[in-house]
Each structure stands twice: as structure tokens, then as C-alpha cells.
Amino acid sequence: MRQVAVIGAGKTPFGAFPDKDLRTLAVEAAHKSLANAQVDTGTIEAFYLGNFAGPGFTGQNHLAPYISTALGMIGIPSTRYEAACASSGAAFFEACLGIASGMYDMVMVAGVEKMTCQPTPRVTEILAGAGDCSTEVRAGSTFPSLFAMVARRHMYQYGTTRAHLSSVAVKNHENGVLNPDAQMRKVITLEQAMNARPIAEPLNLYDCSLISDGAAAVILCAADRAHEFSAKPVKVLGVGQSSDYMALDQKPDITTFSAVKGAAQKAYAMAGLGPKDIQFAELHDCFTIAEIVAMEDLGFVERGRGGFFSAEGGTRRVGPMPINASGGLKSKGHPVGATGVAQICDIVQQLRGEAGERQLERHSIGLAQNLGGSGASCVVTILGRD
Secondary structure, eight states: OOOEEEEEEEEOOOBOOTTOOHHHHHHHHHHHHHHHHTOOGGGOOOEEEEOSSHHHHHSOOOHHHHHHGGGTOOSSOEEEEOBTBTHHHHHHHHHHHHHHTTSOSEEEEEEEEEOTTSOHHHHHHHHHTTSOTTTTTTTTOOHHHHHHHHHHHHHHHHOOOHHHHHHHHHHHHHHHTTOTTOSOOOOOOHHHHHTSOEEETTEEGGGBOOOOEEEEEEEEEEGGGGGGTOSSOEEEEEEEEEEOOSSGGGSSOTTSOHHHHHHHHHHHHHHTOOGGGOOEEEOOOSBHHHHHHHHHHTTSSOTTOHHHHHHTTTTSTTSSSOBOTTOHHHHTOOOGGGHHHHHHHHHHHHHHTOOGGGOOSOOSEEEEEEEETTTTEEEEEEEEEO
């Protein structure tokens, strides 16, 4: 298998954009990635799109050619991938396989979601479709309630506290203030985070990610050709994808996600690295408890210690394991189909030393973890400087 490199990355700001439709957002991010790679659309041999619920949110189906033709890419394979919130992570995984196999030399991966065109109850209903509709959803579960159950069980088993959850939100908002593309650039105090309006006990408003519009895109090519196009290529050291049961009641332990552990094991094995080699990470904090569980499943801390590690400052930009220097889904925003590729863009910025005020001191090897649903899908990617 050939090694894969990222030679271009671009994303839109995340937020609410009533004047921009889904295609406009995707095209904007794609053009930014092409300009960043200093290549044109004529060099792109395949288009991979991550999108969770474009048809539900906007009414538009057949989204991959809908977007690729707007970019002038006619005649190439254009395919949409859906894996709930891990949709563009899955698209990235498949794109890596396309290049690694020798099928293509250069491809584009994009992720996009347009969510704010629907009222919040409808957004919640659409997102709930990523759960088990025959059991959990039929009983009235939504993702806040499902992750609330995860949080409550984690508290019971490991002594995780309300303050531990809030420390994740405080840190991610602190980072998001420094990200010009973040949706919510607002510093919050621990007291504010702990006393916000309840959503699903023990989760409150500041434990939950945002409803967002946005897009992100990257250009991938064979690593042995990367320097033809970029002075700062980033190597894909390892990538893994895994899956698990959708419903929480089918999991033997809801305080851990086997899909995260499985994807991580595959990515670590491909890279020849372990958790201690990772210098920073972008983790899927759809809810604060999700970041805590992810850092445990990825091996950054022992089981049950994620909340304590966060509250002690271990995940801050100046801590031993910086997590979500971008602001994460909590502050940066979470246009679900765009999130996985946006994480890759944020890792690339750090590796290249282009992250501005949020630039980390140690930035040679980074990891992105993109979760789908309540742990039914996961993609883990490890990137390193060339």
C-alpha cells in the first residue's frame, strides 16, 4: 500500500448562515482546499463526500455529483458516505484506501451539513434517526438523553462529577475564543457551565454541542508525489474505522465505546505508534462526557480517570495532552457531516504551525477521533509532519 499525504485543507466558518445553502458551503470549502494545495480541479480523480442528513435537512438527494459538478469536476467518481456524525471521517477513510491501493493519485474529500434551516425540534428528530429507531427512538430517546445515561453511569462507576463535565466545556470555550472559524467564541466560567439550563440530567446547555452550518475539505495525494504540489505535506500515518451496536442496551458497558477502541487499535498499528506518542488530539465532544470517554478509550488516561484529568488541566493547550485546541464541537460547532474532515483540517493547521494564537508547542503527531451516533461508528486518524 502506498502512503497517503494531505496537501491541502480548507473549511468555512461554522455557524448559522441563512444566506448560504448546502452546495454553496461545500463549494467554498472545496475552493479553499484547492487553493491551499495549489492545484486545480482538473487534477482531482475522485470526489468523496461526507454528509449525514442533507435530504432530511434540505430536501436534496444525490449530493455528491450535485456538489462536484458545481466545482467543474465532471466525469469523475463522486460518492456520498453516511455514518451519522462520522460521515466525513468515513469518506476520508475510503479516500485514503483509494490512493493507498493505487487506484488514484489525487482526490478530494469534503464534508458538509446545513442544519439551521430547520427548527430545533426537527433537527433533534433528524439526528435521532442515527439511533436505533425500532427501540430507543421509539421509546422517545434523543442523543442528549442517551449521552446523559452514559454520563450518569460513568459518574456511578468512576466518581466522575458534574464539575468534571463542566471543565471540558470551560476548556473548549477557552480554545474556541482563539479560533476565528468557531461558532461560539465565548469564554465561560466553571460556575456558568455547572449552572446552565438543564437539557437531560446530568447534562445541561454547556454540555451539548451546537446546531451548525458548515463545510470542510482536504486534498489527498500519494505521498511520493506530495512535494510536487506542497511545501508542507502532512502524512497519514494511520487510519482505522470500526463499528458497534447502535442501541445502548446492546452494549455490555456504556462507559466505553468498542468502536473507538477498535478504530484506535487499527490506526495505532498502521502508524506503528501508541497513545504515548500522540502529542495532541481533536476528539468528538458532541457532549462533554463523550470527550472524557474518548480520552480513556484512546488510551490517553486510565479508565475512569478522564474527568479527573480534565479538571486538573491535563487537556488544556499547555497541559500534557492538549485536546480540542480548535474549541472542539462544543465551541467550534458541529455541522455533523463536516465534523470529521474539519478535525483533519485542524490537525493539519497545527502540524504546519499555522494555528495562530492556539498553536501548540508540541505539534509533530496529532490524532483525530470522529464518532457516529452513540458509539456505533468511529474513525481514528493519526497524522504527522513530513
